[in-house]
Amino acid sequence: MKAIQNITLLGSGNVATQLGKALQKKGITILQVFSRNPENATQLAHQIGAMAISNLQDLDPGADLYLICIKDDSIGELAGQFPFKDRLIAHTSGSIPMDVLSNNEHYGIFYPLQTFTKDQSVDFLSIPFCIEANSPENEEKLMHLAGLLSEHVTKISSEQRKAIHLAAVFACNFSNNMYAIAEDILTQNGMSLDLLKPLIRETADKISTASPQAVQTGPAKRGDLEIMKNHLQMLADSKEYQDIYRIISDNILKQN
Amino acid sequence: MKAIQNITLLGSGNVATQLGKALQKKGITILQVFSRNPENATQLAHQIGAMAISNLQDLDPGADLYLICIKDDSIGELAGQFPFKDRLIAHTSGSIPMDVLSNNEHYGIFYPLQTFTKDQSVDFLSIPFCIEANSPENEEKLMHLAGLLSEHVTKISSEQRKAIHLAAVFACNFSNNMYAIAEDILTQNGMSLDLLKPLIRETADKISTASPQAVQTGPAKRGDLEIMKNHLQMLADSKEYQDIYRIISDNILKQN
Numbered sequence: 001m002k003a004i005q006n007i008t009l010l011g012s013g014n015v016a017t018q019l020g021k022a023l024q025k026k027g028i029t030i031l032q033v034f035s036r037n038p039e040n041a042t043q044l045a046h047q048i049g050a051m052a053i054s055n056l057q058d059l060d061p062g063a064d065l066y067l068i069c070i071k072d073d074s075i076g077e078l079a080g081q082f083p084f085k086d087r088l089i090a091h092t093s094g095s096i097p098m099d100v101l102s103n104n105e106h107y108g109i110f111y112p113l114q115t116f117t118k119d120q121s122v123d124f125l126s127i128p129f130c131i132e133a134n135s136p137e138n139e140e141k142l143m144h145l146a147g148l149l150s151e152h153v154t155k156i157s158s159e160q161r162k163a164i165h166l167a168a169v170f171a172c173n174f175s176n177n178m179y180a181i182a183e184d185i186l187t188q189n190g191m192s193l194d195l196l197k198p199l200i201r202e203t204a205d206k207i208s209t210a211s212p213q214a215v216q217t218g219p220a221k222r223g224d225l226e227i228m229k230n231h232l233q234m235l236a237d238s239k240e241y242q243d244i245y246r247i248i249s250d251n252i253l254k255q256n
Numbered sequence: 257m258k259a260i261q262n263i264t265l266l267g268s269g270n271v272a273t274q275l276g277k278a279l280q281k282k283g284i285t286i287l288q289v290f291s292r293n294p295e296n297a298t299q300l301a302h303q304i305g306a307m308a309i310s311n312l313q314d315l316d317p318g319a320d321l322y323l324i325c326i327k328d329d330s331i332g333e334l335a336g337q338f339p340f341k342d343r344l345i346a347h348t349s350g351s352i353p354m355d356v357l358s359n360n361e362h363y364g365i366f367y368p369l370q371t372f373t374k375d376q377s378v379d380f381l382s383i384p385f386c387i388e389a390n391s392p393e394n395e396e397k398l399m400h401l402a403g404l405l406s407e408h409v410t411k412i413s414s415e416q417r418k419a420i421h422l423a424a425v426f427a428c429n430f431s432n433n434m435y436a437i438a439e440d441i442l443t444q445n446g447m448s449l450d451l452l453k454p455l456i457r458e459t460a461d462k463i464s465t466a467s468p469q470a471v472q473t474g475p476a477k478r479g480d481l482e483i484m485k486n487h488l489q490m491l492a493d494s495k496e497y498q499d500i501y502r503i504i505s506d507n508i509l510k511q512n
């Protein structure tokens with residue numbers, strides 16, 4: 001296997017910025033940065049010693065990897081316009097199937113499992129990278145590249161990537177909705193979510209060393225039916241909150 | 257108001273240990289540590305320059321505050337056996353009503369909103385303290401004491417304390433159950449929750465500066481019915497998970 005040594009970034013947003021900077025620090029050359037918006041391309045290219053382009057016809061064919069770092073719903077279109085067929089191309093999305101890249105000979109997924117914010121530098125070392133490719137050799141190349149950045153590089157299948165996405169909906173999107181309901185209850189009673197922030201952080205930290213099922217606490221875990229009845233009465237104004245309270249409590253009770 | 261200068265702790269567990277050490281550092285004298293188990297009493301007393309007692313008859317009447325730091329379901333019993341009537345007594349629980357202390361002249365709540373673990377020193381500065389008392393003077397005393405430790409001291413009513421508890425069930429207990437479901441989905445697909453831990457931490461961190469409703473993401477937030485249908489199909493083996501997925505997604509959809 002010839003290791004990836006130079007890369008062209010397709011995209012200039014948060015993911016492109018963070019990955020570009022981190023890879024450059026590890027000795028990877030960033031050849032070009034492509035963005036439809038010339039200013040965005042120039043701004044990022046300038047930071048990482050690359051050439052800015054805003055037209056796909058200007059793509060240099062000499063990159064070892066073309067890394068797509070753009071919004072999920074634009075990946076398919078960009079992939080369709082990619083001018084080469086025999087170059088390695090990969091995208092960085094958790095939810096877009098790999099086969100949107102399948103009109104190329106060499107393709108794969110290079111998916112860092114974290115959300116990135118602008119201007120906030122990321123420590124990739126602890127961020128899991130999920131790798132998938134259309135051939136063992138391409139997989140090895142992408143695994144090796146991810147291994148320059150992170151200690152947690154995992155080979156996953158498209159099926160597994162779907163399961164990760166579903167699990168993330170529960171662990172992240174739905175948790176956040178639980179925070180929103182808590183905030184609603186507190187503000188209705190003249191208080192702020194600030195009161196619970198240390199506890200929320202502790203709840204998320206606790207599972208870094210223990211299984212969530214092992215550290216489950218609360219009225220449902222204790223089987224405290226009296227408190228649960230009181231809580232449902234307090235939620236009498238909102239059938240939605242009552243339903244959520246009941247159905248998650250039932251799920252916790254079942255684990256006892 | 258005469259500020260509280262010396263305290264007797266009733267209890268020798270995590271809360272008593274953490275509060276005792278932190279208050280002593282702030283110049284408060286810990287007179288006595290009471291525990292039915294003489295060894296536990298001695299161990300904590302030794303660390304904070306107090307006298308250990310294991311019999312309520314040995315309580316020194318000279319403390320400015322008797323602080324109950326024991327398990328919720330034992331507070332009522334201990335309060336009933338407290339030998340003085342005209343001393344300030346308070347408990348540290350979020351869910352026990354204040355009136356379990358009402359056979360005393362002076363009583364209140366001194367409730368730090370965090371879970372404490374053994375041997376792990378706590379930075380109280382950012383931990384919210386919720387204070388309630390049977391008179392403005394007692395309230396002021398407890399507020400002042402909490403203010404020695406924390407920048408976030410709040411006066412709350414018993415009604416508000418109930419609402420905090422309910423909100424914490426959503427924000428902490430139910431979030432943790434969402435982590436447990438995510439772990440179940442991942443292990444069923446041959447993966448570990450480790451993959452999602454950085455994202456979980458980020459989700460909890462994000463609300464330190466923004467309202468959860470403002471940072472809600474995911475298929476339901478985007479109204480992506482296609483993905484939601486796929487997810488429900490992937491959950492076909494578990495009616496519970498389907499119900500939870502559906503009902504929380506509905507709640508998120510409604511906020512759009």
